[in-house]
Amino acid sequence: MPRLLLFIPLALFISLSFFLWKGLSIDPRELPSALIDKPFPEFQVAALLQSERILSKADFIGKPVLVNVWATWCPSCRQEHEQLLRIAQDNKINIIGLNYKDERAAATNWLQQLGNPYAFNIYDEAGMLGLDLGVYGAPETYLLDAQGVVRHRHVGVVTAQTWVELQDMIQKLGVNQ
Amino acid sequence: MIPELGEFALILALGFSFILAVIPLYGAATLNTLWMDYAKPLARAQFTFLLISFICLGYAFANDDFSVQYVANHSNSQLPIEFKLSAIWGGHEGSLLLWAFILSGWTLAVSLFSRGLPLDMLARVLGVMGIIATGFISFLLWTSSPFLRYLPRFPADGADLNPLLQDFGLIVHPPMLYMGYVGFSVAFAFAIAALLSGRLDAAWARWSRPWTNVAWAFLGAGITLGSWWAYYELGWGGWWFWDPVENASLMPWLVGTALIHSLAVTEKRGVFKSWTLLLAIFAFSLSLLGTFLVRSGVLTSVHAFASDPERGFFILVLLLLTIGGSLTLYAFKAPNVKSESSFGWLSREMLLLINNVFLVVMAITVLLGTLYPLLIDALGSGKISVGPPYFNALFVPIMSLLALSMGISGAARWRQTSVAGLKKQLFVPAIISLVVGIIFPFIYGDGFNFRVFLGITVSTWVIATTAKEFKDKFRNANSITAKLSQLTPSYYGMMLAHVGVAVVAIGITLVSTYSEERDMRMAPGDKIELADYQFEFKGAKKVKGANFTADEGTIEVTLEGEPVVTLYPQKRHYTVKRSMMTEASIDAGLFRDLYLAMGEPLGDDGAWAIRVHYKPYVRWLWLGGLFMALGGILTVFDKRYRKKSTGEVAHA
């Protein structure tokens, strides 16, 4: 058997190891949004606090916006709430809330007690808008550009670090326009 | 105090492993008998201290020592004692200790049962096993010690063992599996020793075979137990999900199957030496790769230990050193291997080689499917999933080809066989198989079904060809009983294992085609019918267990008016972990299982969501697995492994 061929198993193993090494820095459970660079889905859903008002995409197109998926049954949402309040105070970008599969009374109470960082809240009771968006668990935060195209999704708690990264992205959006 | 003793014993074991890794190998290289003689006592010492360490951990569990982090995370004072002890291997650190302990056990066994082995060979084999042990014990001590403490404040009670693990399956499945995984290190060590010594005659194959067969049998038994456990424990009646961790155990088994056959040919005919060496390295490499996949967090799995990438990096380094080192050694030394006989292109040797190719391709298919999502992600091309549809689509055809080839190989002669001879031998089994395959779906099912035809034909083919080969042995025999006792345990083991393959194939074919399942809302008094059985839900009541409360349903099963069985599925609520678990109720039978599970309570009338499964021939899956494992064990009772032999081989 030609000598060089005997090195093939070794060569294959080394290339495999390279991929395994790369794999160590990847989180296999992190799922990127399927809607990146695609428009935010159309919807006609009631608002949380003013139940007669029907919201749609037109209500936030025009400038970049953050859409935050939250619910009262989600403990991590409670964790990130303070950071969201700080972001709202910064006044650099509006936060739209997507109240996901929640109860109106509980959600209203929550906002009254803890503060309301949201410009307005979409009351997605059945989670159908969430489904169209590709939400798989709260909390999730989406960055949309001025045309309503999804540019980034952050899964999990929004921390101060996350806000720094988001601000970078918002800046880049501004430059491109 | 005891946990610290355990840690200290581990450190001592590391010391002994390290010396075992260095001294005997150096002694073998310089033919220093004194240094080579150290191998046996070092193996004993290594084992002793790992045993002490293992017992210390067991002691901590048995005495509810919740100051030990590992015990606090995996146990509870209300946990039944058998689970407290099995919880030793219920998590990452403890199972790694089990791994190292079993490795030291195999090392000890090799040192005890190697009377016919030349000293330098024994020294090298034990030395290589010492190297592996050094790696694993280092990993334990540096990143995954089970003896870390929560001091000064420790919890009053533990976090309890995951309810899914509080089961008989936990007591048997991991130890069996590890016996197999780790056992392949012996074949690996023999291969490396052969490469190092340059002594590449077929004798090492003879020494290696019993160890490899037993390891293979244990791994097969472990996989079978895992499948059986998942079936009755998880509540959805599945028995194989192509989950990465399941695949991690199947891959070394497939390559191990190729290995045991390749070793047989190398021992008998002195050929395939280079290929067999590569297979031995490959099988153990897959064991190690499995360890990496399960503990590094690189792949998602319900089975994976919650581990972090730092540990993964350590294991990757271990992999690079062990597998990289052995493959490099192979590349340099394998050209020195010479074949001792030759064979024609239609011969048993050739057919066994082709079967090897099938098995290795099957293993690589599983590897490819398991790692492909990782490959794609690492290349930045997004996230994909590879699951049962892929594996089933590719695995089944190759498996069928292998089964066909199995039958032909049995009829082929060594060295040269004729097409005419094969045709004559195989004509009757072929006809029988085709007839049975065609008729079966009509009799058992309701009409022709290609999948059933394929599965049954191929399984019958394996059984028929095995039977024919067995019958032919008596052609020239004077007395049947004399011939029966003349046939070796090896031969009986082979027959049993091959029949086991057919039994598994039949089980898989029938259970995947003819299963029936209904998920129904049932209120007390409701009846449903499935596969000719009638199921009547009598209602649910509350019951209490050792560390759980449950809603227990009562379902009466009748067949054509005659009562068959009453089943009691449970929906358990474990108090400590505050989690829920479905405990299915199964009426097991050789030809069918009736499987009931409870879902959620629906409504105020006492109605529940109930799942009813009819699973025909599902037990054949595990019966076949058992046959294969027993067959493997049987082969080591061959007298020739107990005699001192010169290891003669057929020459061309």
Place this chain on the structure above:
Amino acid sequence: MLRFFILVLLSITSAYAAIDTYEFKDKDKELRFHELSADMRCPKCQNQNLADSNAAIATDLKQKIYLMLEADKSDTEIVDYMVARYGDFVLYEPRFNAQNAVLWLGPGVLLLLGLIVVIWLTRSRNNKNAENTEQVPELDAKQAKALQQLLNKDKKS
């Protein structure tokens, strides 16, 4: 780390079978429902299909599949719907495209390659052996006679 821990806890609590009681009037649709929910992955779980998972998102997706089946949508439409929202990740049967060509064709190619290599190696080996045996010189007349005598002696004994 905490988030990971919470995820682990949440997944541990999903330790029970998901039993959904969807009523199908059409047996065919019921079969398709079982197949679709078995071949699609729960986006959130640790490698479970929709059928076996009781996570909230899995229940929602199954509900959606049920509704779409009742609305007479085809399997392709349902699958495309899910992929548009959750990506290829949600399919357990990877699509056959350029990216996945190696995955689907690799084993077959490898099998053919393996068989070809094995046959070629054996042939070249046998040819080498044949060459070696050809080098055995023929016996001359004197040696042939000696051989015959030896053989005859053997026959008598």
